[in-house]
Amino acid sequence: MDEIATVSADQAAPPLTDPLGVLADAQARADETLTLAARHLDPSLVEVLRILGFDRSYRSARGSYLYDADGRPYLDMHTGEGFASLGHGHPDVKAVLQTMLDTDLVDGVQIHYSVLSGMLAEALCARLPDGLDAVFFASTGAEAVDSAMKFARAATRRPRLLTCDSGYHGVTLGPLSLVGDEFFKEGFGPLLPGCSRVPFGDLDRLEAELRSRDVAAFIVEPIQGRLVTLPAPGYLQAAQELCRRHGTLFVVDEVQTGLGRTGRWFALEHWGLEPDIVTVGKALSGGYMPVAAMVTRRSVFQRAVGTLERSYVHQSTYGRNKLSMAAGLASLRVIERDGLVERSAELGATILAGLRELQHRHELIGEVRGSGLMLGIELQAPRSRKAQLAVKLMRMASEGLFPQLVVIPLHRDHGVITMAAGKNDVIKLLPPLTLSDAEAQTFLAALDLVLSDCEAGVGKNWSVVRDIATATLRRGGQGRSGER
Numbered sequence: 001m002d003e004i005a006t007v008s009a010d011q012a013a014p015p016l017t018d019p020l021g022v023l024a025d026a027q028a029r030a031d032e033t034l035t036l037a038a039r040h041l042d043p044s045l046v047e048v049l050r051i052l053g054f055d056r057s058y059r060s061a062r063g064s065y066l067y068d069a070d071g072r073p074y075l076d077m078h079t080g081e082g083f084a085s086l087g088h089g090h091p092d093v094k095a096v097l098q099t100m101l102d103t104d105l106v107d108g109v110q111i112h113y114s115v116l117s118g119m120l121a122e123a124l125c126a127r128l129p130d131g132l133d134a135v136f137f138a139s140t141g142a143e144a145v146d147s148a149m150k151f152a153r154a155a156t157r158r159p160r161l162l163t164c165d166s167g168y169h170g171v172t173l174g175p176l177s178l179v180g181d182e183f184f185k186e187g188f189g190p191l192l193p194g195c196s197r198v199p200f201g202d203l204d205r206l207e208a209e210l211r212s213r214d215v216a217a218f219i220v221e222p223i224q225g226r227l228v229t230l231p232a233p234g235y236l237q238a239a240q241e242l243c244r245r246h247g248t249l250f251v252v253d254e255v256q257t258g259l260g261r262t263g264r265w266f267a268l269e270h271w272g273l274e275p276d277i278v279t280v281g282k283a284l285s286g287g288y289m290p291v292a293a294m295v296t297r298r299s300v301f302q303r304a305v306g307t308l309e310r311s312y313v314h315q316s317t318y319g320r321n322k323l324s325m326a327a328g329l330a331s332l333r334v335i336e337r338d339g340l341v342e343r344s345a346e347l348g349a350t351i352l353a354g355l356r357e358l359q360h361r362h363e364l365i366g367e368v369r370g371s372g373l374m375l376g377i378e379l380q381a382p383r384s385r386k387a388q389l390a391v392k393l394m395r396m397a398s399e400g401l402f403p404q405l406v407v408i409p410l411h412r413d414h415g416v417i418t419m420a421a422g423k424n425d426v427i428k429l430l431p432p433l434t435l436s437d438a439e440a441q442t443f444l445a446a447l448d449l450v451l452s453d454c455e456a457g458v459g460k461n462w463s464v465v466r467d468i469a470t471a472t473l474r475r476g477g478q479g480r481s482g483e484r
């Protein structure tokens with residue numbers, strides 16, 4: 001909203017208004033953002049933001065940057081877990097959406113197909129392996145995964161669903177049953193029956209499960225998003241082959257890895273995979289509209305719901321609304337036109353090389369890994385006894401707190417947004433595919449300075465995180481120090 005105001009101010013246009021005063025109220029009440037969130041949304045998340053110093057009042061966002069109330073820019077190297085893959089407020093996606101709003105296109109969600117939904121389905125299928133030609137549109141990644149779960153069961157008439165340890169597929173009840181970390185599930189059971197897991201990379205365990213021939217689908221992220229875990233060479237091809245042999249559908253969850261993120265249109269291209277189902281989400285939004293998709297073979301689609309009687313048993317009210325469809329089409333066109341897939345591969349390699357160079361000079365970096373612009377930095381405790389003790393305290397207080405040693409000062413001192421990947425020692429980077437070379441270098445230089453500060457024992461970085469650890473321990477529980 002304030003972004004609109006900023007743009008209009010830049011262009012000396014009259015201030016934007018709306019007839020119901022929503023924008024004016026939102027601008028007038030901007031300072032109440034976190035108070036309102038604490039009162040009516042999630043006070044514990046507001047508290048986490050406060051503790052970590054992330055409780056900034058961001059007022060606008062454009063390209064690779066967010067801007068706070070004082071106009072300070074923050075370089076966004078995480079893009080809300082990849083939804084703003086084109087950067088914030090991409091002007092061409094915005095223009096398409098504004099034009100769509102001005103048309104009288106039909107949005108009869110249940111009784112009609114807009115041409116936009118057919119066009120987006122066609123465009124997605126054209127970029128996926130041959131044979132993936134049937135699409136179901138949803139609003140979130142979890143809903144796309146949920147659709148894959150249902151279609152796989154119905155198409156195979158088998159009950160079981162298999163996923164991998166450490167996998168992440170969303171947190172509505174269906175996908176949550178597939179998630180590979182118990183932490184997300186605590187208190188929400190009983191979850192869906194028939195869901196089990198194997199270690200990512202373990203073909204023997206996978207085959208042992210598939211041999212029972214009751215597994216409808218094996219659902220896997222090609223690169224696991226939580227820790228940016230790359231598959232061992234040959235693993236995914238062999239897993240696909242095992243699925244074929246045992247009549248199990250091979251489902252690749254590309255909600256995070258899709259649409260250029262890993263340096264290919266879809267990560268499955270790295271290994272020449274030909275899955276039975278692919279799920280897509282996040283970046284398809286263009287950073288604006290909720291939109292996700294499950295893409296499958298026509299034969300799977302028809303076996304699942306392909307009769308006149310069953311043609312409406314799986315649906316989603318807003319699944320193919322015209323603004324989401326337009327945002328998806330606009331996003332694909334921007335990615336294509338601006339060569340963002342190639343850009344992701346190229347810039348990702350540059351950043352990875354920069355991180356490796358930092359790894360040689362900084363003992364805090366244990367490992368760096370990634371593909372395209374999906375990157376992970378795994379920290380390790382420095383050798384000094386004092387640092388080892390401090391890291392031990394942090395881990396006791398909350399798994400996932402240690403990376404805040406770097407994430408907090410990057411944000412506080414250098415205006416760079418990164419994210420601790422969860423209950424582990426990984427910092428995750430999902431920068432916009434539109435990131436410039438200069439912005440990439442700004443990030444690497446800031447990280448270099450923060451690591452040097454930490455290694456020089458600069459009190460502030462360690463003491464901030466140590467204080468959080470101590471306070472967390474005093475409160476007698478593990479704190480929420482990061483996200484997935």
Ligand SMILES: Cc1ncc(COP(=O)(O)O)c(C=O)c1O
Binds near residue numbers: 081225
């Ligand atoms: C691989 C994967 N699948 C599914 C999801 C769920 O997507 P959403 O949060 O849009 O429901 C995510 C979200 O991070 C994801 O990374």
